[in-house]
Amino acid sequence: MSSDLSPIDKAKFVAAKRAAQFVTSGMKVGLGSGSTAAWLVQCLGERVRVEGLAMTGVPTSRRTAQLARDVGIPVMSLDEAKTLDLSIDGADEFNGKLNLIKGGGGSLLHEKIVATASERMIVIADASKRVETLGAFPLPLELISFGWQTTKALVEETLIGLDVLGRTASLRMNGDAPFATDEGNYILDLHLHRIGDPRQLSMIVNQIPGVVENGLFIDICDAIVVGYGDGRVEVTDINDGSIEETRFDFVERDNIFAD
CATH class of the missing domain: 3.40.50.1360 (Rossmann fold)
Structure with a gap:
C-alpha cells in the first residue's frame, strides 16, 4: 500500500x-x-x-x-x-x-x-x-587495487593544499574484504565535510596515479x-x-x- x-x-x-x-x-x-x-x-x-x-x-x-x-x-x-x-x-x-x-x-x-x-x-x-555546499556526504574515489595504500597516501597529501575542511580517507569495506566495483576496483571515501572548489578538486584528484575517477559530477x-x-x-x-x-x-x- x-x-x-x-x-x-x-x-x-x-x-x-x-x-x-x-x-x-x-x-x-x-x-x-x-x-x-x-x-x-x-x-x-x-x-x-x-x-x-x-x-x-x-x-x-x-x-x-x-x-x-x-x-x-x-x-x-x-x-x-x-x-x-x-x-x-x-x-x-x-x-x-x-x-x-x-x-x-x-x-x-x-x-x-x-x-x-x-x-x-x-x-x-x-x-x-x-x-548549499557539497562535501557533507563522503566523496568516493574509484581506485585500482594495485598499490591502493600508496594511492591513498598521495590523495591525503594532495588534499592538504585544497579548499576542504576534512582530509580523512577510508577504504570502503564489504564485511571483512574491500568493497569491489563492477570493474573490480576499490572505493576510497573522502570525508571532506565541505568542498570549496569542486571543479578544482575533481581535476586535481583525477591526476593522481591509481585514481580512476571521482564522484563529483560537474x-x-x-x-x-x-x-x-x-x-x-x-x-x-x-x-x-x-x-x-x-x-x-x-x-x-x-x-x-x-x-
Missing part, C-alpha cells in the same frame, strides 16, 4: 514517477544505480507493460540491469548503444548549480561514463539531498527532479532556469510495489 511508504520513499517514488515521464518511445535511456534509480526502473517498467512504451535501457550496474530485465525493459550495453538520448540517475548530494556527489552505491565510474554519453542527464532525488546534470513526502515534485532545469511544480496523489493503484 502506498500509505505504508515512509515519507522518504514517497519522495523517491514521486520523483521517479515524474522523471519517467521524460522518456518517450524510441529512446535509449541510461539507467542509474541505487535506491532512487530502482524506483525509476520500476516506473518505467510499468509504462512498458501498461502503455507499450518502446525504449531501451543502458544500465550502469549489474543490479540495475537485472532489475530492468525483471520488469520487462530491454537492455543493451553502452558499446551497442554508442550514444543515449537521456540518462536518469540519483545523487547523494546536489547544490544550486546542479553539481553532484555520486557514488554512494559504488557505481560512479559507469554512471559518469553513461551520463556523459547522454544528450541530457536528469537527476532524481528527495529534498534531503539538497545542500556541469553534467541538466535537470533535477526533487520529490517530497506529501506528493509534490519540483523540476529544475539548469539550461533555461525554469522551475516546475506538480503533485501526485497517493492512491493504491500508484503503488507499483504492491504484492
Whole structure:
C-alpha cells in the first residue's frame, strides 16, 4: 500500500514517477544505480507493460540491469548503444548549480561514463539531498587495487593544499574484504565535510596515479527532479532556469510495489 511508504520513499517514488515521464518511445535511456534509480526502473517498467512504451535501457550496474530485465525493459550495453538520448540517475548530494556527489552505491565510474554519453542527464532525488555546499556526504574515489595504500597516501597529501575542511580517507569495506566495483576496483571515501572548489578538486584528484575517477559530477546534470513526502515534485532545469511544480496523489493503484 502506498500509505505504508515512509515519507522518504514517497519522495523517491514521486520523483521517479515524474522523471519517467521524460522518456518517450524510441529512446535509449541510461539507467542509474541505487535506491532512487530502482524506483525509476520500476516506473518505467510499468509504462512498458501498461502503455507499450518502446525504449531501451543502458544500465550502469549489474543490479540495475537485472532489475530492468525483471520488469520487462530491454537492455543493451553502452558499446551497442554508442550514444543515449537521456540518462536518469540519483545523487547523494546536489547544490544550486546542479553539481553532484555520486557514488554512494559504488557505481560512479559507469554512471559518469553513461551520463556523459547522454544528450541530457536528469537527476532524481528527495529534498534531503539538497545542500548549499557539497562535501557533507563522503566523496568516493574509484581506485585500482594495485598499490591502493600508496594511492591513498598521495590523495591525503594532495588534499592538504585544497579548499576542504576534512582530509580523512577510508577504504570502503564489504564485511571483512574491500568493497569491489563492477570493474573490480576499490572505493576510497573522502570525508571532506565541505568542498570549496569542486571543479578544482575533481581535476586535481583525477591526476593522481591509481585514481580512476571521482564522484563529483560537474556541469553534467541538466535537470533535477526533487520529490517530497506529501506528493509534490519540483523540476529544475539548469539550461533555461525554469522551475516546475506538480503533485501526485497517493492512491493504491500508484503503488507499483504492491504484492
